[in-house]
Amino acid sequence: MNVYAIGDLHLSNAQPKAMDIFGEHWKNHFEKISADWKARVTEEDMVLIPGDISWAMKLEDARPDLDAICRLPGKKVMIKGNHDFWWGSMAKVNAMLHNDTHILQNNCIEAGKYVVCGTRGWTLPQDGGFSENDRKIYEREKIRLKLSLDAAKRFPEKEKIVMMHFPPIYQHMRDTDFARIIEEEHVSEVVFGHLHGDILKTVHLTDVREKNVNYNLVSADYLDFKLKKIR
Template sequence: MRVYAIADLHLATVTPKPMTVFGPQWAGHPDVIYERWRETVRDDDVVLLPGDLSWAMRLPEAIQDLATVAALPGTKVLLRGNHDYWWPTAGKLRSALPPGMLAVVNDAVRVGNVVVCGTRGWLTPGHDPLGAEDERLLAREAQRLELSVQAAMRLRQPGDHLLMMLHYPPATPPYPANPLTRVIDTARPELIVYGHLHGVPVERSMRHVGGIPAHLVAADVLKFTPRLLLDTGAAVG
């Protein structure tokens, strides 16, 4: 079983939204993603999708995008992004997800010998401090990440790989510590994936959190090809 990741698919089957406003590389991007996904991912692999899957505003509008992604090879693990306005409560989401799709919502999932935790995240302090409202939202996301980590520890078996998804980057240059990085430092996942940032060269992205590898996996950064994170050598259970 191999584990891949790709964020920010920004699909818009029912609610068209041209992504070419962000650059010509986005022209026809859904078909490019689907083609490269099929070339790369096998049925027994896992693909992490850390946010911004669909531009839909409501769940019924997102169903077609979800079904299209579900039909691609691999087991998919979803996380909410800041543009996933369609994302409902955990119960409604899970009852609507097609087979082969899982979601992390203040909890964790286990696929084969991989346990995945995470949360959306929020703006983090960098050169400038955050305002009071952003501080509140960041603290809430840190609490949600802590809940997810606790759930992951309950699921984790000896030899399992602990992976973490965020949508927002875990920190902002010059990368001072923040509530999210403090949870990460305690949890010590094997690696972190995040999206949200577009047009940022990988070499200029945040690549470690306290020595833990961090991977920017926004679709355009990956040239719309799922990125291989690890090969576990285990079958999907």
């Protein structure tokens, strides 16, 4: 089993949104992703999608975007991003998924020799403008990450991979609460997205190894719309 990752798909099949307003490189971006995916991923492989899946505001409007992902080969595992406003209850989202497609929400997904955990994450307290409301969400996300990792203790022999949408570290912020939780649970790989645009010219967070954990930035545009092989 190979493990791949790509985040921030930003699909909009129900109400098409021209993504090239964010740059010419976004034109037909899902066609690029799909072509690379189909060329490399087999049904025995797993693909991790760390959030910002669809621009839809309602769950029913996200259906064609979810269907497009479900139809792709391999085992698909997704988490919620900050733009996934369509995301409803776990039961309602799961009812729309098929073809070995799964979501993470206070749980874990095991496949082969791996167990995948994760949560959305949030802005870090070290960032400027961190508010009291941010603090509440941040603390809740720490709890959700712990719950997911606790669920993985049922599979002690499996290698742990964590998915987050927001970066758990930045190049100048390595000692974070999220990082400490990840290190304490002996996670081997972390994948995350969220970062786009000009910040990608200065950020250096792909293939970062910190305290025996590999951190992988997998935003679709950062990867030039090609999946990154994690394992």
